[in-house]
Amino acid sequence: MIVDHARGLHERIADSGTGELEATPCEILAHRVGMFATGGQLIRQPPAILEWPAFDELPDISIERTEFLLHREKRSRVLNCRVYLEPVAHYAFVRKQERDFGIVIAGYLAGVETIEQRAEVIGAHQVRLADGREIASRHILVATGARPEFLPFVEGLEHAITSNEIFDLATFPRRLLVVGGGYIAVEFASLFRRLGAEVTEIMRAGNILRGFDEDMRDGLREEMARAGVQFRFGCLPMRIGKSSTALRVDLSDGETLEVDQILIATGRRPNTSGLGLEAAGVALDPAGAVVVDQDSTTNVPSIHAVGDVTNRINLTPVAIREGHVLADHLFAGASAPADHHNVASAVFTTPEIGAVGLTERQAVERFAIVDIYKTNFRPMKATLTGGGERTIMKLVVDAASDRVLGAHIMGSEAGEMIQVLAIAIKMGARKADLDATMAVHPTAAEELVTMRKRTARIEREAPARLEASEPDPERVSMPISMPTML
């Protein structure tokens, strides 16, 4: 793919004669990587395409070197690039180090000046930086994300950490207490248990992963417990004390735990406090999220917001898409809003969860008759080795239209599987379409197209008129909103 991009750019440079042309970040990145790998030849003397090394064989390149070359490029004006920012493309195929300077390249060539300072909105077109400078702009985009929310009633909370700090720990916590039951909490509980820590996870709720399908919640809890995570439900920390060797946590159920670290993962709050938005007249909702219309514009027409700060669906690809759509809307006259329906998501525990569309409970609330297809098995490779986690797959189907309203998978590679299945569901797949699809054998995913026998039919006693006359799930389904973490 990268070679294709680079080849396209080579050809267009040759055709242009002047060396001036338009290019996408992928093409530029591809070309840069090719240049580095072959010793930094000038772009007008590209190496033979066939001599290019495979992407995996490319050397690691430091960001300083990239910046140096970019400066040289700019001076020589080899490229006069008009870049449209498409960070998704970078994430798709750029290795970690390259990802960072891929974005630098895209931003730099697009003429973006990056100022690493805190900013505050001081008017409809005005932002003040931490150093006191004021910047005027036709549009202001607020994309300040969210921050971890603490439990204010816990004494000694300063001894605990959040997901912001957990990757910077100096020593591995042999005993970890995770507070919260959302996807961030279970991901870290699962990860640290796999790394060998004794993990206790406590939460106010009666089960993990509020908002996910009940079968996935129960299945994952059982698998994590089987792996050694100790759960305590309806339980919160009340007091944290620190000794020279450990943290002592008094719990609301009367017990005291001794641990090395406490991870608070009880939810995230939109990052709007102290941002000047209220003073600028921008409406916030009760949770502090910026209220936006379908075009990501606030009630102040020049101020826009995307991503977690709007608390719509708090996921990276959603934030990226919202930003992309807004840019298209403001600067290219496009009018289609970002589509928040049937957004797939994954929970990266062991085993993983992948979900798209409605849970069984959500479907039953909205549709008159809901059919459930479910399977629960240990994959063949696990039976051969004698270990491995269970796999659960579940399809939620509108009986009237046969449309698949939701798919839920717990098992190895569930994130990968749900991404592919999400395409079919987004396109309006019916259960009959899955049945008509030939299986790939032997795979775990083949179960998705071989679940012929309905496991349950749920009929609402008094079907609402809306659902009876409205069989199209796209028009009534709600996106899976990422649940609160507690």
Ligand SMILES: Cc1cc2nc3c(=O)[nH]c(=O)nc-3n(C[C@H](O)[C@H](O)[C@H](O)COP(=O)(O)OP(=O)(O)OC[C@H]3O[C@@H](n4cnc5c(N)ncnc54)[C@H](O)[C@@H]3O)c2cc1C
């Ligand atoms: C532990 C964890 C795991 C996650 N895992 C996944 C996952 O697997 N998949 C997934 O899709 N999503 C995941 N998410 C969610 C994902 O990270 C967010 O949805 C995404 O980062 C939102 O992007 P954003 O641009 O809105 O905000 P962010 O990525 O948070 O960026 C906001 C930026 O604004 C800056 N900022 C804040 N205030 C100011 C200010 N006043 N002035 C200047 N700059 C400011 C911040 O420093 C930050 O750089 C995870 C989140 C967490 C915390």
